[in-house]
Amino acid sequence: MTAPIAGAAGIDRVMQLRAQILERNEALQRASASGPAAAPAATAPTSFADTLNTALKQVNEGQQQASALSESYERGENVDIAKVMLARQQASVGFEATLQVRNKLLSAYKDIMSMPV
Known part of the structure; x- marks a missing residue:
């Protein structure tokens, strides 16, 4: 039962990352189009x-998700081995x-x- 939740959370996370990348890409394009003076105001x-x-939190979350999927697979739950790997x-x-x-x-x-003062 935890496999669909973990899989859905992984897909949601990928979609969030994709949205962030697209948002940053649009911000960079707007900054490039408006000139160098607008670049500092475009990002916080x-x-x-x-x-x-x-x-570090993202790396930790990834390790926890991998552990949870591995444990689910080891318990014999219906988890795709490809997702685990x-x-x-x-x-x-x-x-x-x-x-x-x-x-x-x-x-x-x-x-x-080690630099001299």
Whole structure:
């Protein structure tokens, strides 16, 4: 029973991401058409910490959904194995990307700390 809910939530999430991409694309096109002076007003500023926090939450949600699908499949519920494998792969890619960003941030921090004053 949880498989259709998780599948529907995944589809809803993909549709939301698609809508966000289309919205940002339209905003970029409007900014390009109006010139460089209108570009700062087209987007609301967000802090780096907020952006990073949002990305980490999305990666966590992806891992939780993959775990839930895997558990449903292991319990013998009617879950498509392709959905399980796709969710696990998406969670893995998200985690690897997050790990690489963390490594780059640590490297940049070390470089900054080793700079002479």
